Amino acid sequence: MRARLFLQIASVEARRRLSYRADFWITSAAGFLVEFGALYFLWHAMYRNALQVGGWTLDAMVFYQAAVLLLGKLVRGPEFEGVISQDIYEGGLNRYLVYPLGYLRFKYAQHLGSLLPAALQFVLFGGSFLLFLDLPEGSGVTLAGLGMALGAVAVANLLHFLMSFPLQAVAFWADNVWSLTVAMRLITALLGGILVPLALFPGWARDLLAWTPFPHLFAIPAETLLGRIGPAEWARGLLVGLGWCAAFAAAGRAVWRRGDLQYSGVGI
Amino acid sequence: MGRYLRLYACFVRFSFSRAMEFRLDFFFRIVMDLVWNAVHLGFFWLLFRHTTLLGGLDFDQAIVFAASFFLVDALHMTIFSNNMWWFPTLVNRGDLDYYLIRPVSPLFFLSLRDFAANSFVNLLAAVGILAWALARCPGSFSPGPLILFFLLLGGGLLLHFCLNLLFLLPVFWMHSASGTRELFFALSRYSQKPHGIFRGWVLRVLVTALPFALIASFPVNALFFGASLGRLAHVLAVVVGMFGLLLLVWRRGLAAYASASS
Numbered sequence: 001m002r003a004r005l006f007l008q009i010a011s012v013e014a015r016r017r018l019s020y021r022a023d024f025w026i027t028s029a030a031g032f033l034v035e036f037g038a039l040y041f042l043w044h045a046m047y048r049n050a051l052q053v054g055g056w057t058l059d060a061m062v063f064y065q066a067a068v069l070l071l072g073k074l075v076r077g078p079e080f081e082g083v084i085s086q087d088i089y090e091g092g093l094n095r096y097l098v099y100p101l102g103y104l105r106f107k108y109a110q111h112l113g114s115l116l117p118a119a120l121q122f123v124l125f126g127g128s129f130l131l132f133l134d135l136p137e138g139s140g141v142t143l144a145g146l147g148m149a150l151g152a153v154a155v156a157n158l159l160h161f162l163m164s165f166p167l168q169a170v171a172f173w174a175d176n177v178w179s180l181t182v183a184m185r186l187i188t189a190l191l192g193g194i195l196v197p198l199a200l201f202p203g204w205a206r207d208l209l210a211w212t213p214f215p216h217l218f219a220i221p222a223e224t225l226l227g228r229i230g231p232a233e234w235a236r237g238l239l240v241g242l243g244w245c246a247a248f249a250a251a252g253r254a255v256w257r258r259g260d261l262q263y264s265g266v267g268i
Numbered sequence: 269m270g271r272y273l274r275l276y277a278c279f280v281r282f283s284f285s286r287a288m289e290f291r292l293d294f295f296f297r298i299v300m301d302l303v304w305n306a307v308h309l310g311f312f313w314l315l316f317r318h319t320t321l322l323g324g325l326d327f328d329q330a331i332v333f334a335a336s337f338f339l340v341d342a343l344h345m346t347i348f349s350n351n352m353w354w355f356p357t358l359v360n361r362g363d364l365d366y367y368l369i370r371p372v373s374p375l376f377f378l379s380l381r382d383f384a385a386n387s388f389v390n391l392l393a394a395v396g397i398l399a400w401a402l403a404r405c406p407g408s409f410s411p412g413p414l415i416l417f418f419l420l421l422g423g424g425l426l427l428h429f430c431l432n433l434l435f436l437l438p439v440f441w442m443h444s445a446s447g448t449r450e451l452f453f454a455l456s457r458y459s460q461k462p463h464g465i466f467r468g469w470v471l472r473v474l475v476t477a478l479p480f481a482l483i484a485s486f487p488v489n490a491l492f493f494g495a496s497l498g499r500l501a502h503v504l505a506v507v508v509g510m511f512g513l514l515l516l517v518w519r520r521g522l523a524a525y526a527s528a529s530s
Contacts, residue, residue: 023447031447034454035469038461045465046319053318174292181298186307187298195307201316 005101007119008040013113017078028121032069039065054200060226064197066129068222071149072194073118074183075156075217077111082178085171094265104165104252141227148234149225155241160188162248163213169252172259193219201243213248216241275372280383286305287385294386301342301390305397308334308460323464323485328405333462335394335401337484338415342387342394348429350382355436356445360529375518379433413491420487420495423507428459428483430510432514433518440521459483479506 018024038061047058056064084107087093096103167180167248189195191214198206198219209215223229227239287294312334316327325333355378360363367374402409435452439445458466458474463481466474474481482503489495 022385022442022452027450031450031454034451035457038454038457041465041470042461045323046315049321050319077440174296175290177296179293179296183296183300183303186303190307190310195311196314200318202317216463241502 006105009106009109010113012156013110014116017114019119024117024120028117028124032121032125036066036261039069054197056197058249061197063129064222064226066125067225068194068218069128070118070122071153071156071221071225073219074115074122074153075160075221077118077157077161078114082168082181083110084165084168085108085177085181087257088169088171088263089175091265093263097265104256107123108161112157115157120260139160141225145225145227146227148231150220152216152221152224152234152241155238155245157246159213159241160217162245162252163188165252166248168253168256169259172255172263188214188217192217193222197223213241215242216244220249272372272376276380279381280385284384284385297384297386298389301345301387302393303340303394303410305390308338309397309504323462323466325462325464325492326487328401329488330462332398332401332405332491333484333488335398336421336488337460338394339391339398340421340428340484342391343425344428344432345387346391348379348432349387350384351379352432352436353432354382356449358440359439359525360443365527368522374522375515379429398522409491413494416495416500417487417491420482420490420503421484423503424483424487426507427479427510430456430514431478431480434510437514437517437521440524455480459485461485462488464489468523475502476506479510482506 042064043053043058043061046053047061050062051057054063065158087096093103096106164181164184167184168177168178170180191209194216198209198215201209216237220229220234220241224237225236309331309355312322312330315322316330319328322330350467358367358378364374364378370377432452435448435455436445438448442448455478458478459480463474463485465472466478466481471481475486486495486503490499
């Protein structure tokens, strides 16, 4: 697929996502503030009798939560959308079979376009946080760090998309795989570092997690933004993340090939 | 009343036979619910590795709190959730007509028609987790506080339903409820945390206008620390007020409903 066509598909999807303005503002402004508010109170309660939790100060923890919420939306994309499984289940896949481009690349372009609201949210609230919140002591939020974090987000986004792809392809055999993608979101939220930083896990769990793709989804991008991960570790994380992408792409392709053989194109 | 009970029995029967048609989905939904429970318990376990008290609750009490929320959520998922999920689509496509022309209350029909048989298994799991959580608490509970606890959880379930639907009803005017639905999901996180962690006006809002703290946190507080008559009257007033508000907005919404392409 040519880059121009890829961008065109992403752009159409981005405009579609902004067509309901009220939805956009409710999701972007109210949704984020409400979610962040709950975490803000939680961590303040946790620090009532402690100066540090898992080696993190309160300021650093609050900043991490804001970062991981905003970056997490860029990694995951819109909530609860099983567009691929829906195409399979409802027979919508038919039209893509005659398109002169690959289905997966088409869907990834759409997926990237759907991130526009989250990207605007990141600029809007990320900027506000830098202006109004006290940066944690010793935090190294720099332009270079922001660039590195966005690089890590790009890999994390691809990884998340490829991780959910084989799950959605299960729709060739099952009528509704929405539950599987929700289960994946829940597991990645805990083990990927959205709910709590990975430093709060016991040592043995951190050692185990280092061998999984989860830290590459949210913890590494957020900690890179906070200046907790240096260039060498970041580059290593990026390479390992891309390795996981290749592994999940291969798994997805294998599942897709088997499912494709029995696709009847009838829909429900 | 008898007619409505018979009708509900039919809904349940149809839902079970439909669920049995899609066995793999049935299994996936159970997996999802179990993962949800495990992630929440894991979250509290991780937090309590670094603190002894959270919002006035110790670890054992926090586990009872989490299990109480599981129970309310499992009941909501089983009884209301599927119906709530499809409600905006029904309004947008004009399919609400089907519910309006039946000789029963449209709100009853619309809220209870789809009983999620697959979530029913999760309900059993939630009951098990709550029984385990209560059993591992030091000391024993006398029947009075336990009965009050379950009554308050019943009120919490009704509040959960009212709030969910209230956040979907704007679809009558906005033609899309995805923003308000996401806002509801975001606000739901306040009901998944002990209300003792909140302070100031946020706490006041959470026990009155947006009573997410009354869903599970208040009942658990009443179980462990007792509840004054004033506090019980407050809960009752909020439950009645929310249900009244729901009926009012529902009627206004129906008046604005223009059938297909609404």
